[in-house]
Every structure is written in structure tokens, then in C-alpha cells.
Amino acid sequence: MKKLELTPLADIPLIQPGDNLAKITVEALSQQGIELLDGDILVFAQKIVSKAENRLVYLPEVHPSDQAIKIAAEVEKDPRFIELVLRESRQVLRKRIGTIIVEHRKGFICANAGIDHSNVSGPYGDPDQWVLLLPEDPDRSAQQIRSEIEKQSGAKIGVLIIDSHGRAWRLGTVGVSIGLAGMPGLVDLRGEADMFGYQLRITQVAAADELAAAASLVMGQADERTPIVHARGFPYPLREGRFEELLRPIELDLFR
Amino acid sequence: MKKLELTPLADIPLIQPGDNLAKITVEALSQQGIELLDGDILVFAQKIVSKAENRLVYLPEVHPSDQAIKIAAEVEKDPRFIELVLRESRQVLRKRIGTIIVEHRKGFICANAGIDHSNVSGPYGDPDQWVLLLPEDPDRSAQQIRSEIEKQSGAKIGVLIIDSHGRAWRLGTVGVSIGLAGMPGLVDLRGEADMFGYQLRITQVAAADELAAAASLVMGQADERTPIVHARGFPYPLREGRFEELLRPIELDLFR
Numbered sequence: 001m002k003k004l005e006l007t008p009l010a011d012i013p014l015i016q017p018g019d020n021l022a023k024i025t026v027e028a029l030s031q032q033g034i035e036l037l038d039g040d041i042l043v044f045a046q047k048i049v050s051k052a053e054n055r056l057v058y059l060p061e062v063h064p065s066d067q068a069i070k071i072a073a074e075v076e077k078d079p080r081f082i083e084l085v086l087r088e089s090r091q092v093l094r095k096r097i098g099t100i101i102v103e104h105r106k107g108f109i110c111a112n113a114g115i116d117h118s119n120v121s122g123p124y125g126d127p128d129q130w131v132l133l134l135p136e137d138p139d140r141s142a143q144q145i146r147s148e149i150e151k152q153s154g155a156k157i158g159v160l161i162i163d164s165h166g167r168a169w170r171l172g173t174v175g176v177s178i179g180l181a182g183m184p185g186l187v188d189l190r191g192e193a194d195m196f197g198y199q200l201r202i203t204q205v206a207a208a209d210e211l212a213a214a215a216s217l218v219m220g221q222a223d224e225r226t227p228i229v230h231a232r233g234f235p236y237p238l239r240e241g242r243f244e245e246l247l248r249p250i251e252l253d254l255f256r
Numbered sequence: 257m258k259k260l261e262l263t264p265l266a267d268i269p270l271i272q273p274g275d276n277l278a279k280i281t282v283e284a285l286s287q288q289g290i291e292l293l294d295g296d297i298l299v300f301a302q303k304i305v306s307k308a309e310n311r312l313v314y315l316p317e318v319h320p321s322d323q324a325i326k327i328a329a330e331v332e333k334d335p336r337f338i339e340l341v342l343r344e345s346r347q348v349l350r351k352r353i354g355t356i357i358v359e360h361r362k363g364f365i366c367a368n369a370g371i372d373h374s375n376v377s378g379p380y381g382d383p384d385q386w387v388l389l390l391p392e393d394p395d396r397s398a399q400q401i402r403s404e405i406e407k408q409s410g411a412k413i414g415v416l417i418i419d420s421h422g423r424a425w426r427l428g429t430v431g432v433s434i435g436l437a438g439m440p441g442l443v444d445l446r447g448e449a450d451m452f453g454y455q456l457r458i459t460q461v462a463a464a465d466e467l468a469a470a471a472s473l474v475m476g477q478a479d480e481r482t483p484i485v486h487a488r489g490f491p492y493p494l495r496e497g498r499f500e501e502l503l504r505p506i507e508l509d510l511f512r
Contacts, residue, residue, distance in 0.1 A: 004474045006260040006489075094510040101510065109425040164461075168424050168511040169365040170432075170502050172442045172462025174469065186428045205420075206428025207473065213430065214470030217463065218260045218491060233262075235474060246426050254350040254357065255424040255511050 004233035006043075006218045007034065008226035015227070017054035022148035025228055029153075034230055036155035041183055041234050042145070043215035045227035046134060046163040047116065049141050049179075055133040057084060075100050081115065081131065088113035088133060093256060106138065107247045108178065110165050135161070138179020139243050146181040158183030158238050162212040168255065175216020177208040177243060184208065185245035187236045206246055207236050260489035262299075262474045263290065264482035271483070273310035278404030281484055285409075290486055292411035297439055297490050298401070299471035301483035302390060302419040303372065305397050305435075311389040313340060331356050337371065337387065344369035344389060349512060362394065363503045364434065366421050391417070394435020395499050402437040414439030414494050418468040424511065431472020433464040433499060440464065441501035443492045462502055463492050 009028040015021070025042060029035075050056075064072065064079035068086055072079035076097050086092075089102035093109060104113050114134040135141045138161045146159040161179035166172075177185065189203040215229040250256070265284040271277070281298060285291075320328065320335035324342055328335035332353050342348075345358035349365060360369050370390040391397045394417045402415040415437045420429035433441065445459040471485040506512070 002264070002474070004262040004470065006470075008258070096510060099510070167462070167504075169504050169509060170462060170465065171504050172460040172465065172502060174462050174465050176426075203420075204428045205472075206423070206426060206430050209426065209428065209430050210469040210473040212469075213466040214260065214262075214473060216461075217466040217470060218258065218489070233474070246428060248423075248425050248427050253425060254352060254355070 002233050002235055004214070004231070004235070006214055007032070007230045007232075008218045009228045009230060010226070012048075012226065012228055015048040015051045017051060017056065019052045020148075021048065021052050021228075022145050022152065025145070025149060026152045028228065029230065036149070036153040036157060037232070038156040039158075039232075039234065039238060040155060041158040041160055041211065041231040041238075042149065043160045043162055043211065043229040043231055044142075044145065045219055046114070046138070046161055046178055047132065048227040049135050049138070049145075049161050050132050053135055053141065055135060056130050057133060059129045059131060071095060071100065081112075084115055084131065084133065085113045088115065104134070106134075106178065107244065108165075108176075110163070114163055114178070134163070134178065139181060140179075142179045142181035150182075156182070156238065158234070158241075160208060160211060160215070162216055164216060175212040175214075175219070177212040177246065179243050180208050180241055182240065183234070183238050184236055184241045185243055207234075208241070208243075208246065258489050258491055260470070260487070260491070262470055263288070263486045263488075264474045265484040265486060266482070268304075268482065268484055271304040271307045273307060273312065275308045276404075277304065277308050277484075278401050278408065281401070281405060282408045284484065285486065292405070292409040292413060293488070294412045295414075295488075295490065295494060296411060297414040297416055297467065297487040297494075298405065299416045299418055299467065299485040299487055300398075300401065301475055302370070302394070302417055302434055303388065304483040305391050305394070305401075305417050306388050309391055309397065311391060312386050313389060315385045315387060327351060327356065337368075340371055340387065340389065341369045344371065360390070362390075362434065363500065364421075364432075366419070370419055370434070390419070390434065395437060396435075398435045398437035406438075412438070412494065414490070414497075416464060416467060416471070418472055420472060431468040431470075431475070433468040433502065435499050436464050436497055438496065439490070439494050440492055440497045441499055463490075464497070464499075464502065 059080045062080040064083040068083035069079045072082040091103040094101040102113050142159040159181045162175045163178050164173035165176045185208045187205045187207040315336045318336040320339040324339035325335045328338040347359040350357040398415040417435040418431045419434050421432045441464045443461045443463040
């Protein structure tokens with residue numbers, strides 16, 4: 001019986017643009033006495049990846065389009081913020097006062113295109129005027145972090161970037177993946193005979209999202225202070241994976 | 257930094273109607289050398305709770321209504337199966353060949369009202385003709401298991417009953433809670449100032465669903481053989497909780 005262990009890394013500094021997350025991770029692991037093994041996965045809160053990649057935007061420099069101004073009035077939000085949401089999205093799914101649900105340009109459905117408070121510190125004054133976009137290409141970010149950690153540690157690992165999303169019919173957020181490298185998004189379980197049609201049925205498990213939720217639980221409320229989690233005991237073989245595996249094709253979407 | 261550990265219990269027998277899950281759990285913990293501590297949570301796959309409660313139904317004894325026959329023709333499923341789905345549901349949300357998405361009578365949205373293959377063994381012949389409904393009242397089931405384990409162990413624990421659900425916009429299933437006792441469903445995090453309106457904002461985390469996903473990961477494909485998971489390091493205080501906390505009120509539902 002394989003145990004799954006999730007350990008938040010201690011003493012991660014507040015991440016600034018340009019920081020090297022791989023180096024910070026390797027140092028934190030070493031300080032905590034964790035030696036990376038093949039099959040381990042490192043999980044990163046989206047926020048620190050975005051900050052390291054300097055995805056900060058200064059609102060006074062954003063010029064909202066007419067469409068953004070119109071939607072902003074409908075949902076009662078800042079038109080500059082809505083402008084950024086639209087730029088980061090393929091499609092607006094739902095609008096309501098205080099809420100805008102979109103398909104992000106990377107294909108997942110979420111509120112506000114994942115744009116969040118920046119809570120920036122350091123050289124950035126006027127913190128209320130800064131927002132933080134998701135990484136440009138989260139799979140690429142994960143791949144870069146993975147390559148560098150593998151080079152420094154010699155272990156074959158997976159890297160997962162997660163965010164917290166709401167759900168259509170349940171309250172509360174859960175951690176979900178938005179980018180990954182060196183690990184599966186979906187895992188096909190054994191074919192099972194469907195009892196009514198007797199055809200073979202494949203069950204697919206969203207293993208990356210299950211791990212995202214688990215890691216999110218230990219990042220918890222202090223996700224600025226414990227934004228990196230070490231996971232050991234992921235029960236499926238690592239492989240080259242892509243976030244896109246997890247996206248439901250539009251023709252199978254009953255709820256758009 | 258608190259570690260979260262999820263340990264599947266070994267050597268759980270195939271559960272039969274009438275089995276005492278609390279007793280089986282306590283014995284398995286003892287055999288595995290795990291002493292329960294205050295704050296530990298035990299996670300149960302829905303399937304074994306349903307079997308222990310004898311929620312098995314023999315399809316030849318089900319007489320489908322006209323409505324069930326009509327829907328069954330539309331979605332190309334067994335009318336007796338659809339009859340059970342309708343009896344277990346409040347509302348049908350979507351229908352498509354091979355798929356019926358409903359609001360279960362306990363309020364959550366899922367496919368087939370959570371009714372599954374029974375895979376029964378033992379005294380039940382003709383296994384293709386048996387299906388397994390969800391527990392009558394999963395919170396009550398969780399509460400019963402919890403009381404008995406607490407009595408036998410002296411520890412204050414939480415109990416979580418989980419199932420695997422699909423998602424509207426992502427492929428693959430994830431573990432989610434359908435019943436709980438002695439633990440929170442939702443957890444309110446610190447109020448955060450909303451940067452655009454400056455009103456205090458509460459973030460709610462679906463902690464029970466995050467733990468459900470984590471436990472589901474270690475139950476994995478062998479969920480008939482490792483249907484009970486011991487969780488240590490849940491980062492929030494235990495309290496009397498109810499599954500209903502997790503349900504999004506209909507007036508906040510944008511996707512029904």
C-alpha cells in the first residue's frame with residue numbers, strides 16, 4: 001500500500017519578478033532535508049510562477065476597449081480589469097454583478113481569467129493598482145522549472161502548477177491544475193465492461209487535478225508563504241504530459 | 257509546516273451487506289500499526305458504504321414508469337436503470353445518448369444519480385442484474401461510522417464519504433465528498449480586501465472536496481481493494497459539519 005505524502009516547503013521567500021523558482025525550490029528542499037527521488041512531484045501555486053515571470057500589470061497603463069467598458073458597467077467592476085480579462089480570454093460564458101466567467105485562452109473555464117490581486121511588495125508602490133495575470137504558457141513554465149530541478153538534483157520528477165477555482169454547482173474553491181510537465185494530466189484506468197451495453201469502458205481519472213486539490217489543501221490559507229509543495233507517492237507512472245489532456249472537447253460540453 | 261499523509265488501509269475484505277465498517281476499519285488500522293489521533297480523518301469510498309447498507313437493487317424487480325421508458329429511449333439506456341436514476345433525483349439537468357446528468361436528491365449534480373455497477377459477489381448471482389444506489393443519507397452514514405470508531409478508539413476524528421464525479425468542462429473524474437461527519441465541508445479563510453470595491457471578501461475553501469480528491473488519488477484504480485484511507489495532517493480544525501455546506505444555492509447557480 002503506497003502512502004501519499006504532501007509536504008509544504010518552509011521558508012520560501014516572497015517571490016519577486018526574475019526570481020529563479022527552481023533554485024529556490026532546490027535550496028528549500030535541501031534545507032528541509034528532503035532528497036528528491038524519481039517519481040516525486042513538485043507543486044507550485046500559480047501566483048509565484050506568475051510573479052517570477054513578471055506577469056504584473058499596472059492598471060493605470062491599461063486602456064479599456066468599448067466592450068470592456070460596457071461589460072464592466074454590467075458586472076460593476078473596474079473597466080481596466082475587465083479589459084485584461086477579455087485579453088486573456090477566448091469567450092465570455094456568464095456575466096453577473098461581481099462575476100465574469102470566461103474560457104481562458106489556455107482553454108479552461110474560470111472566473112476573471114484567473115487574474116488576481118497582486119499583493120506585490122518590494123519595488124512596486126501603489127499595490128492596489130497592480131494585478132497579476134496567469135503565466136503566459138503554464139506548461140512551458142512547468143517544463144522550465146522541471147528541467148532545471150532535474151539538472152540540479154538528478155531525479156526524474158514531475159512539476160504541477162495549480163490555481164484555486166470555484167465550481168459550477170458547489171461552493172468553495174478547490175485546487176486544480178493549469179500547467180504541468182513530466183507527469184500525466186489524465187490517467188486511463190482499466191477497461192470495465194459496461195453492464196448495459198457490455199462494451200468495454202475506459203474510466204479516466206483526472207490525476208493531476210486530484211493532486212492539485214491535495215497540494216492546495218496543504219498550501220492552505222498561507223499560500224503566499226507555503227506556495228511550493230513536495231509530493232511523494234503519486235500512484236501513477238510519470239510520463240510526458242500536457243495540460244490540454246484535461247480539457248473537455250466542446251462537442252462533449254453540455255454546460256457551456 | 258504540517259505534512260499531509262494519506263495511507264490506504266490494507267487487506268480490507270470485500271464488503272457485504274450488513275458488514276460493520278467501523279469495526280473493519282479499527283481492525284485494519286490496528287493491523288497496520290496506525291494509532292488514531294485526534295484530528296485524523298477516515299475516508300470511505302461510497303461503494304463500500306452503500307454495500308454495507310445493502311443499497312443493492314435487483315433490476316428485474318424494477319418496473320419503469322412511462323417517463324423512465326421515454327428517457328431511456330432517448331439516452332439509449334436500460335429503462336429500469338433510468339427508473340432508479342429518476343427515483344434518486346430531484347431534477348434532470350441534461351440528457352444525451354449514453355449520459356444523464358441529474359440533481360441527486362441530496363442536492364449534488366452528477367451522472368446517473370451516482371448509481372453504479374454493483375460488482376457484487378457472494379450470495380448474489382446474476383451480477384449484471386444488480387446495481388448499487390448511493391447511501392440513503394451519506395451524512396448519517398458518516399456520523400454512524402464516526403461515533404463507533406470514536407467509541408472504540410477514544411480519538412476525536414472526522415469521517416468523509418467520497419465518490420468520483422466528472423466535471424462540466426474538464427475530462428476525467430475527481431474524488432468529491434458526498435457525506436461527512438465531525439469535519440468541515442467549507443472553510444472560511446481570512447477576509448481579504450477586494451481591490452476594486454475595498455469591501456471585505458471571504459474566500460471559502462471546499463476543504464472536504466480537496467481531501468476527497470487527495471484520498472481518491474490513493475484509492476486509485478483498486479478502489480475495491482483499498483476503499484478506506486487514513487488521513488493525517490488535515491490543516492483545519494475539526495468541527496460538526498454537514499455536506500450541505502458545499503452546495504451552491506440555486507440563486508447563485510449560473511450553469512443549471
